[in-house]
Amino acid sequence: MKITDVEVMCLRIPTRGEECVWGEDAVLVRITTDTGIVGFGEADTSPMVVRSFIETPNSNLACFGLRELLIGENPLEIQRLWDKMYESSSYAGRRGAGIHAISAVDIALWDIASQHYQQPIHMLLGGKYRDRIKAYGTFIPADKPEDNKALARELLDKGFTGMKFGGGLFGNDFDHDLNVIKAVREEVGDDVTLMVDLVSRWRTFGNALSICRKLEKYNLEWVEEPIPSDDLDGYSRLAAAATQKVAGGEILSTRYEFKDFIERGRPDIVQPDITRCGGISEMARIRDIADLNGVQLVPHGFSTGILLAATVQFLAASKHGTLIEYSQSDSPLFTDLVGDLVPLEDGYVPVSDTIGLGSQLNWDLINQYRIDY
Known part of the structure; x- marks a missing residue:
């Protein structure tokens, strides 16, 4: 061939x-x-x-x-x-x-x-560890803090027990961020897992740690990309000092960058994107580095159904691949590009045994x- x-x-x-x-x-x-x-x-x-x-x-x-x-x-x-x-x-x-x-x-x-x-791709990668993967929903928060209650309620109604939000105005002003987090936590209650994505907007270790301490009462599972990924010393210090888990790595690529990030930055969670880090092949090497260092790998994913399908196959073949990001974008490039979009069922995505990515594209x-x- x-x-x-x-x-x-x-x-x-x-x-x-x-x-x-x-x-x-x-x-x-x-x-x-x-x-x-x-x-x-x-x-x-x-x-x-x-x-x-x-x-x-x-x-x-x-x-x-x-x-x-x-x-x-x-x-x-x-x-x-x-x-x-x-x-x-x-x-x-x-x-x-x-x-x-x-x-x-x-x-x-x-x-x-x-x-x-x-x-199936998961068989070529070594075999399937699980038939379904727990999913958390990701959304870009509304500008008005109170409007995020309705967004959070929509995710609850879909079956999510975990959700993450970031982007938009979030991360630029502490009082605004606090009101958004407060509104979402009030809406979903204490049993739902909440994460926030700062896209590096907290900038420095000192500022990030100060904010993390102020947010402790809201029981965030992790803070994502709180500071720039190049600040490995800042990541290491923050991961050691904050009560929340520290996550990052979506903008990094190849095993070489991730090796430095994992070994020197010491995040709790590393988040390679399968469409940026080097594909399925390189993602497997990054996973091995994470495993050797006791770091959880939770892939980043906020694009089309092709990314989602590839990530499902990879996680199914990963011993510790138990959590997947599920975009809540209303863009037709997510909702309609792939005719057989990976479904959400009671807060989980099923692992398909289809041949290939199974993507029926909308031409x-x-x-x-x-x-x-």
């Missing part, structure tokens, strides 16, 4: 020039083979940057576009192709968007392998939101 084409599809709901927020754009990769098997992957990042990284012609021996590297190759040689892409794009890649692009390709290769061998939606400029 040989790869015959690597196609990049960029999707965007707002028109160019209009502001785009989480969930309103996406980039998909379609890999076609000479046997007719087609695999899909995605990267949760800047779509046009990924497109450029995949389609660009080479500049030197370490600056190839991924498409040139993949055409004519056997898609079943996933590890060898990961290494080839990483090494042959190292001038432009190695971290950030270059690894995001490799992530999308890697996911598509696992999709192809599953179809070729007629085995009318793709054609509606596809951009080629």
